[in-house]
Amino acid sequence: xxLKYPLMLEIGLPLAIILLVLFHIVKRKHEYKGGxxxxxxxxxxxxxxxxxxxxxxxxxxIVLEAALVLSxxxxxxxxARPYEIETVNKGxxxxxxxxxxxxxxxxxxLNSELVQSLKDVVSNLDGDRFGITIYNTSSVLYVPMTxxxxxxxxxxxxxxxxxxxxxEYMDEFGDKYYLEPxxxxxxxxxxEELEEFDAGTLVNNTxxxxxxVGVGLASCLYNFPKLDDEARTRLILMPTDNCQEALEKPIVxxxxxxxxCKKYEVKIFGIFPNTDSYSWMNTKNYDSVYSDFKDAxxxxxxxxxxxxxNLSVEDIVQKIENEEAKEVAALVVxxxxxxxxxxxxxxxxxxxLFFVMGVIRR
Numbered sequence: 001x002x003l004k005y006p007l008m009l010e011i012g013l014p015l016a017i018i019l020l021v022l023f024h025i026v027k028r029k030h031e032y033k034g035g036x037x038x039x040x041x042x043x044x045x046x047x048x049x050x051x052x053x054x055x056x057x058x059x060x061x062i063v064l065e066a067a068l069v070l071s072x073x074x075x076x077x078x079x080a081r082p083y084e085i086e087t088v089n090k091g092x093x094x095x096x097x098x099x100x101x102x103x104x105x106x107x108x109x110l111n112s113e114l115v116q117s118l119k120d121v122v123s124n125l126d127g128d129r130f131g132i133t134i135y136n137t138s139s140v141l142y143v144p145m146t147x148x149x150x151x152x153x154x155x156x157x158x159x160x161x162x163x164x165x166x167x168e169y170m171d172e173f174g175d176k177y178y179l180e181p182x183x184x185x186x187x188x189x190x191x192e193e194l195e196e197f198d199a200g201t202l203v204n205n206t207x208x209x210x211x212x213v214g215v216g217l218a219s220c221l222y223n224f225p226k227l228d229d230e231a232r233t234r235l236i237l238m239p240t241d242n243c244q245e246a247l248e249k250p251i252v253x254x255x256x257x258x259x260x261c262k263k264y265e266v267k268i269f270g271i272f273p274n275t276d277s278y279s280w281m282n283t284k285n286y287d288s289v290y291s292d293f294k295d296a297x298x299x300x301x302x303x304x305x306x307x308x309x310n311l312s313v314e315d316i317v318q319k320i321e322n323e324e325a326k327e328v329a330a331l332v333v334x335x336x337x338x339x340x341x342x343x344x345x346x347x348x349x350x351x352x353l354f355f356v357m358g359v360i361r362r
Contacts, residue, residue, distance in 0.1 A: 004081035004336070012076035020069065060361050067354035074347040082339045094127040095233045096145055100220035101134045101159070102240035103201055104211045106282055108166035110273050113313040114239050115156045115163065121321055122152050132159075133223055135216030138203035141223050165193045209247035213240055213293075217257035217268070227264055235302070236261065237320065239271040242293040243282040258296035267302040269320045270294070274307045 003009060099118065101111060122130055130152050132143035143155045169190045173179065179187055202210070217238065221227070224234055242254070252260075261268055270293055278286050290306070297304045305316040 002083055002085070003077075004083055006080055008080040009076050012079070013073065016069065016072040016076070020065070057361070060357050064354060064357040064361065067350045067357060071347055071350035071354060074343045074350060077343045078340055078347065082343065083336045084339055086335060086337045094129065095235065096129045096224055097131070098145070098220050098223065098234075098236045099130070099132045100217060100236050100238045101132065102211060102213065102216060102238075103134045103136050103162070103166075103197065104241070104243070105166050105170055106211075106243065107239060107241055107273065108163045108170060109277055110239055110271065110307060110313065112160060112163035112167060114271065114317070115159045117314040117317045118237075119153055119156050121317055122149050122156065125149055131223060132156075133216070133220040134159075134197070134201055135212065135219065136198075136201040136210050137205040137208050137212055138201055139216050139219035140200040141219075145223070145225050162194070162197050165190055169194065207247060208250070209245045211240075211242075211244045212246060212250045213242055213244050214252040214254040214257040215250050216240075217254065218252040218260060221257065221261055221264065221266060224264075224266065234264070234266040236266060236268045237271070237317075238268055238297075240293065241273050241278060241282060242289040243284045245283070254292065254296050255299075258299050261300045266300065268297045268300045269302045270297040270304040271313065271316055272304060272306045277307060 101114075103111065125147070127147065129145045129147050130143070130149070131141075131145040132152070132155060134140050134142050142159075143152055146152065173183070173187055173190070217236070220236055220238075244250070244254070258268065272290055272293060275286060282289075294304045303320075305319065307313055307316065
């Protein structure tokens with residue numbers, strides 16, 4: 001047992017002893033004050049009844065004073081706050097999970113399914129932190145790393161609305177070069193709804209291009225809190241078709257961004273569309289962009305999953321969640337635990353004994 005405030009005991013205990021000694025000195029000095037001394041009382045002291053009374057009185061006095069001393073000691077000990085250092089297993093070390101979303105219109109179907117599936121995952125998180133970045137030409141920190149799951153769920157709902165509007169926009173107007181007058185009102189409504197998100201993710205789009213995957217990944221990586229000095233299990237969940245349409249060389253390419261993830265021990269779990277979902281807008285060869293993305297993902301120790309008839313987005317999310325959970329280590333910490341129970345019981349017993357003996361002595 002250790003004391004958090006040992007000074008309370010160091011000062012209180014000597015003070016209690018001094019007060020007790022002073023009490024006895026004063027009591028002894030004034031023991032016969034106001035009384036009448038009787039000569040030749042030795043005969044009375046030898047009487048059995050007198051001797052019993054004297055022994056009883058002495059025992060009561062000793063118990064009374066012992067109870068008083070014990071109550072003072074326990075009071076000072078409680079004021080000094082006894083505690084123990086305990087090694088506590090806090091269970092699993094929690095994860096930091098970033099959803100890094102390519103919000104190109106070519107991925108609207110995949111993204112819509114993904115955010116819907118992730119709502120169940122987020123609802124069941126317990127201590128893990130979750131964040132969201134979205135990117136096209138430029139990257140936006142949409143949800144900073146947080147364990148406020150209600151906020152994350154609300155943001156996922158907003159993203160679901162965004163991707164559903166993207167899908168309607170692409171289905172109705174994506175391949176049209178000319179609009180009928182009766183379509184103009186709805187076209188403008190959809191553009192206004194998309195503008196809020198597009199404004200942040202299409203900065204300098206006409207100069208830089210679109211779907212800058214490396215920039216999006218690197219930006220997401222550096223949004224992890226305390227990336228350099230905090231040891232945590234970190235992963236990035238990244239849906240993309242890896243169809244970068246750069247008009248000039250991006251600041252960071254995909255392989256460079258994955259090298260940075262490997263350096264900081266951040267695993268990437270990629271989700272890639274199947275051939276049926278691969279947009280007609282993409283000008284890149286499907287097998288080529290899939291292979292490049294697969295290499296970048298596996299370099300970090302992560303895995304890539306391809307959506308198929310036998311493996312839905314919901315299944316993919318479940319596989320990633322289960323697989324990563326196996327790698328989470330136990331977190332053991334040392335902490336101070338107060339130990340007032342024993343001394344509180346002693347204090348209550350000694351106070352009770354003091355009052356009982358006081359009543360008996362009267």
